[in-house]
Each structure stands twice: as C-alpha cells, then as structure tokens.
Amino acid sequence: MTSAIKHEVVIIGGGAAGIATASSLLKRRPTLDIAIVEPANEHFYQPGWTMVGGGIFDAPVTRRSMASVMPQAATWIRQAAASFQPDNNEVTLADGTVVTYDLLIVAPGIRLAWEKISGLEATLGKNGVTSNYRYDLAPYTWDLVQRLKSGRAIFTQPPMPIKCAGAPQKAMYLSCDHWLRAGVLGDIEVEFRNAGGVLFGVHDYVPALMDYVEKYHIGLQLGSNLIAIDGPAQLATFRSEDGEVNHEFDTIHVVPPQVAPQFLADSPLAAESGFCDVDQNTLQHVRYPNVFGLGDAGSMPNAKTAAAARKQAPVVAVNALQQLDGHGPKAGYDGYGSCPLTVERGKIVLAEFGYGGQLQPSFPTWLIDGTKPQRLSWMLKADVLPWIYWNGMLKGREWLAGPANLVSH
Template structure:
C-alpha cells in the first residue's frame, strides 16, 4: 500500500508541472494536489540564452522553488525513481510510495552530457561552455567578450532537444557582439549541426540564412559532436564522410538529450523513452488516469516553454474530467514558439503547430514572425519573463486557453 495518496500527483516542479497545478487549481480550488520535485530552485530556462548574450543577469532567471509552488499544493521534496501505473503509485528515492487517482507526468528532459567523450571534464573551462546550464551561461558571455580572433564553434545534437533554436541563438548573439566590437572578421564561426536543416520549419529559414551570410558563418550540417579534448582545444565530429577533428578557441556545446531514466524504464514509456500520450488530449494511450506534458511527453512538437504553457490548460481540463469519470474535452494543437535572437534588439519569432503549420499569435500587419523585428525582441526581453512568472506559473492563461473545449 502507498505510504500516502493524493487525488492528483504531479511529477516535476518545472514549468510544465507548476503551470498544470496552477491551471487545475484555478478550475477547482482546494483540490488535493501533490508535486514531487527534489530541487530547491526553479529556473526560467529561456532566459539563459540572454544571459549568454550579456542581456540578462543569471540571478533574474532563478527563484526559490517554494516561491513558485502554488498555494495549497503539497510539495514532496523527493525524486521519483519508478512508476507502478497498474497500482496507481509512484516510488520515491527514499523508498516511500505515493498513490494517486490521476497522475501528471512532467519530469522534463535529461541533458546527457556524458554521451560526448571528454565534455563533462572540460565544461566551464578551456573555452568550452553551454547556455543549457545556469552556472555556465555567464561563462559563455565571458568567452564572447574575451574572444578577439580565432575560431568559435557552436554545436547542435540530433533531436529531440529542448528549444531547438537555442544552439543558433547563442551563435547569433555572439556574432552580433563581435560585429559591434569590430572583431567579427578576425573570427571563423562554425555552426555544426547534427541535423540536415538549419531550422525545422522552412518558412523561417530564409531570414536565418540572411544572418548566416551577414555574419560569415560556416554552416556544417550532418556534423555531430562526439568528443572534446579541452586542454588541447580540439573537438571531434562524426560526419557523413567519417570523423574529423577541429581546433577551436571557444566552443558552445548543446548536449544530447534523452528522457529521464525513471520514465524511460517505466511502463509509461513509448519507444522514445518519453511518456506515451495522445498528441492532442495528452492522455496516456494505455493508462487513462495518466497524463503528461512538457519535455517529458512523447508528443511530436517542439520542446519549448511556450508548448508547456499551451499544454497546461489542456491537461487541467482533461485531468478534472478524468476525476469526474468523463472523457477528455480539450485538445493541444502542437503549438510551440522559438524567439530566434538574430541580433541584439531583433528577433525572428517562430510560432508553429503540428506539421510545421504557422501559428502566429499576432496579425501579420502588426508582427510578421518570419522577419526579424524589434517588437519580437521586446516580447522576448521584457514581456515573456513577466508572463512566465506572473501568468503561466499562476494559472493565468493569457493567449493559452485550452483548444477544442466542450462543455465541462
């Protein structure tokens, strides 16, 4: 028997888990919810690109977990280690178990640094950095400011990764700084992407290619980082024609990313390792009282905070209907957003749904997301962080109401 039990159990206190809890409580105040989350802090991860570009201070992107935990939710400060959906329970790291009527799986995605030989040992030194960690993003900005000539490499692994645009965002902000400092001509910039395209939604590629040309970036597709020798400042890449080793003065690395092990090893996992859910209702395909959202779900959308913001209300509606013995009534259309910071002060605002269909939040006369715009920068730098902390995590669903909704 579980040590304790709750009406709704949420695994993960990141953007998706907190937003889902807040959206549920907005609809049914006082309902019994527990969140399993071991971390002391909660991070606004989209801000780390801006930290690496010298725009944000990293301290503004992190807050105590207690400050974002919705009022009335029980916080279980533990890690989940296994799932027993047949018994409606989850096992925690301390050996205890927690039961549930409905489970919401939102554990995020795991950064698999160890899959690149030599990377873990050299991160944060020898010119090797990554905006995918809060403690390393300031080092990115240090390296960008220090580099006056030489070679800078920016990498991108195979999908899935969270925020597929982040690898090149780091590069464009660095190039813009070097251009303004008058040293860009002295720096060879490589973008080595394991994939076959610059960006997965074709409508945004022309604007991005203009900046690739403007900054003189050497674009290498089908080039996957497999090893780093930090002290020697060289990196090995697997390409279609074999492995090559390249020297660098600075390298921004994006690690391969996989489902958290406890999820991948569980009955909840799809072949990908992520929670096997219907891409519209976000309900598990085998366990009707299990839902998943955020980076830990199997849905074929871009893994972004914007996606979690749209998924949270859908999960909230469908979870409550499950508790009421009704079928799902809300649907997610695959929306994701990637504000591509092409220069300081301008952004290409990529917004798209399933199938690469464009899904703009604003009319094109006001904002054409396929072109770099100052208004998009203001949205990213000023509005979105505020909306995140004061809207999304509080259950306020501005421009994010659940789609496909029928009478509740």
C-alpha cells in the first residue's frame, strides 16, 4: 500500500526555477500550501562555474545547502520524482509515495547526457579532459589552463538544446586570455568545434565574438560534433558532414549533450522534445490547465539560462494563482534570456534577447551596449548577479524581473 500526501501546489525541482517560483508565489500569497520535491542536499549557482574554470571564483562560493535556500513556508520533500499522473493530479516519488496536488509546477531542469559521448565518463577529470558543466570539474579546468604551455586545446559544443549556450565559448575565451597574458598563446593551437552552424544564435553579437576568435587565433569548426573520447590516448573523435575524424589534444573542454529528464520525457506532460509541453508565453501546460512548466525543463524556444528562469518565475506565480482562483492567465513571458559572454578577464559581451532573437537590453545603450565587450558588464556578472541570485531571485524579490501583462496575438 503506497502512502499518499496532498499539497495545494507541488513544485518538482529545487533549482533556480523551482525555488524562485515558490518564493514568488509565497510573496503574493503567504498562506499557500507549497511542497517542493527535490532530492539534492546542495544548491548551486551554476552561472558561476565559468568563472571557477577561469580562475576568477573559488568553487565553494557557488554552493550552498539546499536547506538554506528553501523558502521557510514551503514543505521540502527530500525525494526524487519518478512519474507523473496528471489525469489524477498525482506525482509518484522514487520511494513509491504518491503526492496529489491542485496545481503542479514542473521545473526539474535538464539532464547532462555524458553517456552520449563514448568513453567520456571514464576520463572526465583526468587525461586533460574537463568540463565547466560540473561543480567538481570546473577547478580542474583552471588547473589545466594554468599548466598548458604548448599543444592543442579543443573546446566543444554539442547540438542544441543546452543550458547556457554561451558557456562553451566562455570557457575558451577566458582560457585564451590567460594564455595570452602568460605569453604562451602563440604556442597553443586552439580549436572551437561546434556541432551547430553558427558561432552564436543571435547575429547581433557575432561580430564582437568573431573579433575575439581572430584575436586569439582560434580555429573555428562549425558542424563538428564530438562523439567519442579516448582519454589515455588523448584522442577525440568528431563527426561532420564529411564523416568522422580523430584529433589529438593536450586539453579538451567538453560540453555534454543535454536532454529532458527521463521521468518527464516518459510522461503525458512531455512534448515531442521530451520537455514539459507549455505555452511559450503563459507557461501553462497545453493539455493540463493546472500544470505549469519553466526553467530548463520547459519546451519554450528560449535560451536556457538562469536569467530566463528569473523572468519566468514571476509569470508562473501570477498565472498559477489565477488558475487556482478559477481565472485565465494574465502574465506573459517574452522569451527573455541573458548570456554574459566572458570574452576576456574584465570584459563581457552582454547578450540579452528574447523570442526570435529580438534584443532585450536591461540597460540603456549609453550605459551598457550589450553588443560590445564592456567592463561594466563584467562587474555585473562578477559582483552583482551572484548577489541578486542568492538575495533576490531565490527570495522572491523580482528586481528587473516583474511579470509583464500577457500580450494578445
């Protein structure tokens, strides 16, 4: 006999999106009965891992206990979700417990599919193979960067979707900046092998990025997808239109392919992509009105970034309360995402854009022109945004992120 528990609102995921949404809901309705389903004991500020890999942050500043970020008024269910039964308003947990809800918010994030690159898992963290996409590996990135004086450094990017599409490049630019300052860049062959067909998805930012590709003498290979790694031999296999090719490396920064969590992909809530099938503006599920989805697990065609979740959480909070009160959604999400591209130590190209690649700058261009590398953008990334994350977003303070009204189409 499985036990059953009931909560008014159940949130799947205690990451950036889940915690921010719970806090935004409780700011509006402090008496709301919310449960957050999250098995992890630690919460990470993942945008900081690029800075760890570049030697700017120490890894521990990006980590806090999950207990310290959980809203006090919410119930923390320390379990993993195993399956959804939305026709019965039920979630089944890994231990068999059934949780019923009036309203469900799906925010379990995206799964890093390391296993999709043959040989990768066995060699991560050694043989010069690293990735800033893992807390324990980002310090190894910085270690490799400091030790490399000559040879070949390869940076990879898998097919979309991935979280923070700029992160593969950020690792490369910060590494190159260090090698340039150390006087060894001329002895290092740097390659950026991107499975996609463009350097960056929003063309307005490409000219500034290409300036740095040329400055650092980076060999740019588009349509080149990493499929296998032999760590001990330091050999990487890439597939392109022309077939498969092996490349030796001294260091390689790998970004893993990324997919929807399996329990979501297998559920009635999934779109064909495996992600939670929601309306891209209201973030309400297209088949189940009492279900909302946001963050990296949502089917919306926006860039999967923490900045996107920061804008989505208030929209879900408003529309979820509307749903609970028997009304239709009234807040809209416009696809905003932000990708602060660290092109050198002390300068950032601050990409901010929404659906269709529309530029959405948060600041007037006389203060910050996001299409150009600027020092003020660096200060924002290094000093301001982490503080806003811990003290604003996760606490339900919607600075520069208040929900906009739904625009009728």
